[in-house]
Amino acid sequence: GAVVSQHPSWVICKSGTSVKIECRSLDFQATTMFWYRQFPKQSLMLMATSNEGSKATYEQGVEKDKFLINHASLTLSTLTVTSAHPEDSSFYICSPAGGAGTPSSEAFFGQGTRLTVV
Amino acid sequence: QKEVEQDPGPLSVPEGAIVSLNCTYSNSAFQYFMWYRQYSRKGPELLMYTYSSGNKEDGRFTAQVDKSSKYISLFIRDSQPSDSATYLCAMSASGNQFYFGTGTSLTVIP
Numbered sequence A: 001g002a003v004v005s006q007h008p009s010w011v012i013c014k015s016g017t018s019v020k021i022e023c024r025s026l027d028f029q030a031t032t033m034f035w036y037r038q039f040p041k042q043s044l045m046l047m048a049t050s051n052e053g054s055k056a057t058y059e060q061g062v063e064k065d066k067f068l069i070n071h072a073s074l075t076l077s078t079l080t081v082t083s084a085h086p087e088d089s090s091f092y093i094c095s096p097a098g099g100a101g102t103p104s105s106e107a108f109f110g111q112g113t114r115l116t117v118v
Numbered sequence B: 001q002k003e004v005e006q007d008p009g010p011l012s013v014p015e016g017a018i019v020s021l022n023c024t025y026s027n028s029a030f031q032y033f034m035w036y037r038q039y040s041r042k043g044p045e046l047l048m049y050t051y052s053s054g055n056k057e058d059g060r061f062t063a064q065v066d067k068s069s070k071y072i073s074l075f076i077r078d079s080q081p082s083d084s085a086t087y088l089c090a091m092s093a094s095g096n097q098f099y100f101g102t103g104t105s106l107t108v109i110p
Helices: none
Strands: A004-007 A010-013 A019-025 A032-038 A045-051 A067-070 A076-081 A090-097 A113-117 B004-006 B011-014 B019-025 B032-038 B045-051 B054-058 B061-066 B071-076 B085-092 B098-100 B104-109
Touching (some): A019 A090, A019 A113, B004 B085, B011 B019, B045 B071, B071 B085
Antiparallel strands (some): A004 A019, A019 A076, A032 A045, B032 B045, B032 B085, B054 B061, B061 B071, B085 B104
């Protein structure tokens, strides 16, 4: 399967600060990056879809100015949670897809980032 | 109606039991079906992958897809305490956009 590296795996930040989460696809070129959020005991909720070199498409209810996504290369995408608030505390997971060398049609995930805003 | 429905459980079984996990879906265009296992505070890891209808077996795990009923299942034989996790079903029409069930929390009691 594909190798996806996401970090940090765990971060605590103060309310009002920003946090950047990185996601790297190590062995294939990800033309598309999905970013998910998962609250405790709930499933993955798609936040946004980004394509390399273009602006991300955000799901309804997700603030694009709060969750900044950069997908400048085929192997790296970042999610920045700006002016974080306690309600942003969640588990964030990236999932790269598409592009040359994509192993198959199953989804691959990063290890996830647990964000706690205090 | 949600695209994918999955009973969240929790499900608790004794060690050695056969576990049956299920999902139903509404989109007849789905043709890629996956089961993921997710341990607490970890990203989901792919367990089983099936394309179109049919059965697939891998060790103690069997995945079944019934497209006519829009129903998929995951069976775990001889369940072990290490199988305790949340199991997510996922499906896709294009192989690019994925839809997930809510996940079923499973506990296998020694």
